[in-house]
Amino acid sequence: MSNNYLISPNPDDARLTKRVEGIDHEGHSIKMSVPVERPLTLFLNGQEIVTMMTIGDYPEYLAVGYLLNQNMLHDDDSITAIDYDADIECVVVRTAMKTTFEEKVKKKTLTSGCAQGTVFGDVMEKFEDIVLSGDHIIRTSWLASLVKEINTTPSLYLKAGAIHGCVLAREDCPLLYMEDVGRHNAVDKIAGYMYHHEMKGSDKIFYTTGRLTSEMVIKTVQMGVPILVSRSGFTAWGVELARQVGLTLIGRARGRRFIALAGQHRIISDLAAEDDSTV
Amino acid sequence: MSNNYLISPNPDDARLTKRVEGIDHEGHSIKMSVPVERPLTLFLNGQEIVTMMTIGDYPEYLAVGYLLNQNMLHDDDSITAIDYDADIECVVVRTAMKTTFEEKVKKKTLTSGCAQGTVFGDVMEKFEDIVLSGDHIIRTSWLASLVKEINTTPSLYLKAGAIHGCVLAREDCPLLYMEDVGRHNAVDKIAGYMYHHEMKGSDKIFYTTGRLTSEMVIKTVQMGVPILVSRSGFTAWGVELARQVGLTLIGRARGRRFIALAGQHRIISDLAAEDDSTV
Numbered sequence: 069m070s071n072n073y074l075i076s077p078n079p080d081d082a083r084l085t086k087r088v089e090g091i092d093h094e095g096h097s098i099k100m101s102v103p104v105e106r107p108l109t110l111f112l113n114g115q116e117i118v119t120m121m122t123i124g125d126y127p128e129y130l131a132v133g134y135l136l137n138q139n140m141l142h143d144d145d146s147i148t149a150i151d152y153d154a155d156i157e158c159v160v161v162r163t164a165m166k167t168t169f170e171e172k173v174k175k176k177t178l179t180s181g182c183a184q185g186t187v188f189g190d191v192m193e194k195f196e197d198i199v200l201s202g203d204h205i206i207r208t209s210w211l212a213s214l215v216k217e218i219n220t221t222p223s224l225y226l227k228a229g230a231i232h233g234c235v236l237a238r239e240d241c242p243l244l245y246m247e248d249v250g251r252h253n254a255v256d257k258i259a260g261y262m263y264h265h266e267m268k269g270s271d272k273i274f275y276t277t278g279r280l281t282s283e284m285v286i287k288t289v290q291m292g293v294p295i296l297v298s299r300s301g302f303t304a305w306g307v308e309l310a311r312q313v314g315l316t317l318i319g320r321a322r323g324r325r326f327i328a329l330a331g332q333h334r335i336i337s338d339l340a341a342e343d344d345s346t347v
Numbered sequence: 348m349s350n351n352y353l354i355s356p357n358p359d360d361a362r363l364t365k366r367v368e369g370i371d372h373e374g375h376s377i378k379m380s381v382p383v384e385r386p387l388t389l390f391l392n393g394q395e396i397v398t399m400m401t402i403g404d405y406p407e408y409l410a411v412g413y414l415l416n417q418n419m420l421h422d423d424d425s426i427t428a429i430d431y432d433a434d435i436e437c438v439v440v441r442t443a444m445k446t447t448f449e450e451k452v453k454k455k456t457l458t459s460g461c462a463q464g465t466v467f468g469d470v471m472e473k474f475e476d477i478v479l480s481g482d483h484i485i486r487t488s489w490l491a492s493l494v495k496e497i498n499t500t501p502s503l504y505l506k507a508g509a510i511h512g513c514v515l516a517r518e519d520c521p522l523l524y525m526e527d528v529g530r531h532n533a534v535d536k537i538a539g540y541m542y543h544h545e546m547k548g549s550d551k552i553f554y555t556t557g558r559l560t561s562e563m564v565i566k567t568v569q570m571g572v573p574i575l576v577s578r579s580g581f582t583a584w585g586v587e588l589a590r591q592v593g594l595t596l597i598g599r600a601r602g603r604r605f606i607a608l609a610g611q612h613r614i615i616s617d618l619a620a621e622d623d624s625t626v
């Protein structure tokens with residue numbers, strides 16, 4: 069299969085992993101690569117928003133994706149600059165409209181103690197208004213190919229473990245493959261890339277190594293992607309939200325096996341029961 | 348092996364999982380159990396602190412453990428009441444000293460936008476003052492027994508998947524086994540139990556299904572536990588923090604195999620190289 073990736077992991081990037089020494093279970097000295105994890109503090113205009121733990125590639129996409137997925141950037145606003153400073157581990161996003169938004173955040177944090185809690189209410193309001201595209205489907209042959217290609221793509225996961233991955237795909241072609249120590253960061257980096265490149269979500273498939281929780285469902289729906297796939301399992305609220313909004317939710321996707329708990333109408337079975345030739 | 352658990356998962360508790368219908372990869376109808384995930388809003392005295400997503404067992408332990416691990420409860424303060432209201436999904440922790448702390452949080456949230464970011468600074472200050480007990484060791488035979496017993500204990504993980512587990516053990520005896528959709532919640536519930544029952548951490552071993560990130564290392568050290576074990580992998584900052592404070596960090600623990608990247612001096616090899624009889 070040809071490589072169609074626009075972005076894929078770079079396990080050779082020396083900034084992203086570190087060699088450390090230790091011992092194995094028999095007491096022998098070993099050396100292994102582990103992913104780095106560094107703080108990145110995000111500012112929106114003059115205001116400090118959050119400190120994220122990230123591997124640190126694509127800080128600009130991460131910043132924009134975080135703000136989008138937290139409903140802190142709106143469709144009628146525009147980004148005027150993104151300044152990243154590696155030395156002080158900060159990224160500053162500047163937008164055209166400043167005052168309205170900052171007042172809103174200020175009020176929120178005063179009443180809640182943590183942006184996470186209150187922003188959630190806002191996110192749910194937007195969630196309920198979203199209509200996902202009904203036109204797009206997923207063939208079981210595409211799914212089997214995607215899972216195989218993702219699992220064999222060179223990655224920090226294969227090199228160093230202990231990292232989550234997310235992939236945005238169209239039909240059987242993976243396009244964007246982001247990794248991060250935090251699963252939410254990997255998603256946000258994809259959202260930031262999509263925003264920057266004006267890439268639409270309606271004809272895409274979103275794959276994650278993480279579980280299909282409410283948070284994951286909400287983020288996928290916010291990106292306008294109608295199909296969410298994971299190699300991990302489900303939570304009840306994730307399933308419920310997916311059904312509310314008509315998201316196709318496919319979990320435990322390994323090889324050609326999977327379970328779908330929502331939006332089954334988008335799934336087209338085109339693999340014969342015992343035909344393994346395409347995977 | 349006898350069951351020494353003080354608390355262990357209750358997969359038969361109907362509130363913790365939900366049966367949902369779906370299809371498998373061949374299009375056949377299936378039914379499966381998935382863990383629930385519900386919001387719980389935590390108040391400290393009059394102030395809303397955070398909304399957590401949790402399976403909802405042990406809300407009182409979760410509340411206290413969260414406050415402890417965020418340095419929002421101090422040694423010289425005392426809890427006067429914990430009120431949990433299932434209908435409105437809230438838990439309120441009341442303490443003897445009210446004013447000082449609330450002023451502090453108010454100031455923090457004003458300057459940061461999210462408690463997560465600023466509290467972190469505070470937590471690191473405390474972290475650097477902690478001295479872990481040097482007296483306690485872990486035998487490789489204990490570790491192999493623990494891993495086996497934890498993996499075969501009836502759990503929500505075995506029933507429904509998509510959940511993290513944490514275990515507090517002494518020598519080869521698991522004592523507390525908590526699960527939650529959020530790994531941090533499972534840790535916090537154990538911290539809350541330890542606080543309530545005045546259980547010390549210095550002679551214990553902490554096991555987690557999650558990765559050995561900086562967050563996990565910090566929480567373990569705050570509980571005074573000198574040995575942290577995971578079946579998952581490491582991040583570089585997790586390793587660095589563990590080395591700073593002398594925490595024994597054991598990852599990729601499966602069967603009798605493991606890798607240790609910090610605090611190897613506490614590990615006693617008492618399993619013969621090819622002897623599988625004890626596991």
